[in-house]
Amino acid sequence: MNKWLINNRGKNFSEVSTKYNIHPLIAKILLNREIKNFETFLNPSAENSYHDPFLMKDMDKAVDIVIDAIENNKNIRIVGDYDQDGNSSTMTLLDGLGYFTDKLSYDIPNRMTDGYGISYNIIDKCIEDNIDLIITCDNGISAIEQCDYAKANGIRIIVTDHHQTIKKDDLEIIPNADAVVNPQQQSCEYPFKSLCGAGVAYKLIQAINIKKGYGMLECENLLQYVAMGTVCDIVDLKDENRYFVTKGLEEINNTDNYGLKCLIDMTGIKNAVNVYSLGFIIGPCINAAGRLDTAKLGVELFRDENMNNVETYAKILVELNEKRKKLTEEGFNKAVELVENTELKNDDILICNIDGIHESVCGIIAGRIKEKYHKPTLILTKSENQNILKGSGRSIPEYDIFNEFDVFREFFISFGGHPMACGLSIDEAKLDEFRIKVNENSKLTQEDFVNKIIIDSSFYVDKIDFDLIEKIDSLRPFGKDNPRPILGDKDIEIIFAKMIGKNNNVLKLKLLKNNKTIDAIMFSEAIEKYNYLLEKFGENTLNQLENSISCNANIDILYYPEINDFNNVKNIQLNLIDLR
CATH class of the missing domain: 3.10.310.30 (Diaminopimelate Epimerase; Chain A, domain 1)
Known part of the structure; x- marks a missing residue:
């Protein structure tokens, strides 16, 4: 069983609600998230979200090196990583630097033969191709020997990364690159540390635009890539990242990138792309290329201008993701068998x-x-x-x-x-x-192994209305450090219960509270929870509930409210997180 815990950070929510003229529940949720600036959080913008990129350690050095390479027509190679954030980082740098130079190429390690990060093999190819400057993205902070090797062979190297630095005896070991741009460095004074690799790459492009007199808003079309990396790398969706994703989703849903349009179409996304679409549909397809083939497929999807090629890439990515799902399921079953036996x-x-x-x-x-x-x-x-x-x-x-x-x-x-x-x-x-x-x-203790569900607030389900759901939705995008709010209510009567869906793995309920009927649905652990109800109330009661016969079966629930739009008819529905 899961353990339910109430988040009590929002104790003075009534005072905050009155002061800022926001709904008491929203005030409580914001306080639970330890949000200090409500206006910025609720209405993120470039003006209130962006930090000065030059606050990042070595940013000034990196910008000068890149501009020197651009102005002197030097060969620049981007070295990314084989996951979604690596793809996003690579595309951010390629498109961002592509405004200023065509002496630009990229490489991405092969997961199986090169392993993670910039390898000697990749540097050797740079030597062969007369590359003057390497810029890593989403990797490089642990490439101590590789950076030395590149420099020994006359290649300048800039590391842009967001991963933890290497420490030995509490001393930080930083690669001897020409510039290391990573907010995780102990001596870096950048105020927000939770950028993904694409976020760090974007700050470099912003800084270059500023230095060349264009301003930091000139490159916001790149946020379509940064949003993908931010969501798929599961970094904190607050501060600067919140604006990256909010604006990035706007860019994605109005994109003129044919590859992205193709992938959206082939994955069957019908409505506007949202955080879920990025994290669970688009992102896994791009990740699958790096897992089972070459991550360059994902980059070429966005770069190639031949429509037939792009459609082929999108089709391959979707097929690879289906293969990845099958391999994952087989491996998961083997792992469970090993642990259990x-x-x-x-x-x-x-x-x-x-x-x-x-x-x-x-x-x-x-x-x-x-x-x-x-x-x-x-x-x-x-x-x-x-x-x-x-x-x-x-x-x-x-x-x-x-x-x-x-x-x-x-x-x-x-x-x-x-x-x-x-x-x-x-x-x-x-x-x-x-x-x-x-x-x-x-x-670790046994208590640590109990899954804990943090509840934002108790809230009577019969008080939920369309207006409140819209107010909760104003807290989007949801993700790490800003999870979808979880509400709870007690002693609610079940008046209908049935397993539904093509695989009979979704629990559909109708609930009654203070003479108001509310629809509810449960996806995660639905079969387990149906069996739990069967054990608690008995088969006869569940059979009666399937026929809408009331029989005093009451439960406590954790939920979030949503609007279900079916056949152009909108109604309130509770998406159940847990029940008891």
């Missing part, structure tokens, strides 16, 4: 070596196993080097997987990440010792 299930941190899965889906499987057991999870499989395991980890809020694993860095061949996710490679012979030591070092 071995001593691993007793571990605090689940470290699973799974034979025969595609290494590119390790992170997705780790995320699903983490959700199932609510434990930090590392999924590994054999790489092309049979003695080396590669894998990805996903964590819970109570466990900083980057810092906890960093203690054992001597075990790894490569390692990087942040508090909620990591990637690493390790000699297979060392895995068991690493698993034992990590678990011996764990300070």
Whole structure:
């Protein structure tokens, strides 16, 4: 069972509601989010959201180097990463610098042969192609030796990244690049640290525009890429990121990029693209290219001007994502079987070596196993080097997987990440010792393994109206650090209950509160919750409820309200998060 916790940060919501003339529930939600500037949050704009890009460490150096390369007709190569944020970062720099120079090319590592980040192989290609300047994006902060190698071969290099810096004995180790632009650096005074890779790349383009006299608003069409990276890399949707996504969605829904239009069409998105569309439909298709083929497919989708080519790329991306889904499901089932049938299930941190899965889906499987057991999870499989395991980890809020694993860095061949996710490679012979030591070092308790649902407020369901739902929707875009508000109500009578849907995996309810009937629907864990109701109330009661026969079956619910528009008829519907 999940544990329900009320968020009590918004205790003085009545006072705030009166002072700012906003609905008391909205005031409480904003206070729960620890929002200080309500006007900026509710009405994000360029004027109230952008920070000066030159506040970022080394930004002035980076801008001077890039402008020198542009003005002297030097060859510039962008080196990105193979995930969605890497794609977005690469496109941001290519399109942003493309206004000023055509001496521009890009490269993206192959996940299987190059691994993460800029490799010696990629630098060797730069040497062959007479590249004068490399700009990394969404990678590079851990490329200590590679930066030295590039510079030793006469290539200038700018690192733009957002990942955690390497620390050894509490000392930060920064690559010896010509400029390192990353707000995570300890000495960086940039006021907002939670940018994605595309966000950092965008700040570089902004700074170049400012230095060349165009102003920082001239490049806002690039926010269509930055919004994708921001949502798909799951960074905090507040401060500058909130404007990136708000404005970026506007750019996406009015885009003239044929590749993006094609992908939207082929994925079957009918309405305006929103955060969900980016995170769960468009983003996974672009990610699938880097997982199962080459991430360059995603870049070429946006860059190629031949419509036939673009349509082919979009079709391939959708097909690759379908293949990725199948591989993920197979790998997830293998992981569950391994955990359930071995001593691993007793571990605090689940470290699973799974034979025969595609290494590119390790992170997705780790995320699903983490959700199932609510434990930090590392999924590994054999790489092309049979003695080396590669894998990805996903964590819970109570466990900083980057810092906890960093203690054992001597075990790894490569390692990087942040508090909620990591990637690493390790000699297979060392895995068991690493698993034992990590678990011996764990300070997690049984309480940490209980999934906690944070409730923004109790709110009587019979008081929900269309106006309030619109006010809640004004808090969009929802995502990390600004989740969709969760409300709760108690002692509500069920007057109808039935499993519906093509796969019979959606729970449909009608609820009654103070003589008002409200529709409710449950998607996540619907089958489990139906079985829970069956156990609590009995088969006879559930059969009666399926025939709309009232029988005093009452529940408490967690929900968020939404407007269901079916056949042009709008009605209020509760999307259920949990029930008891």
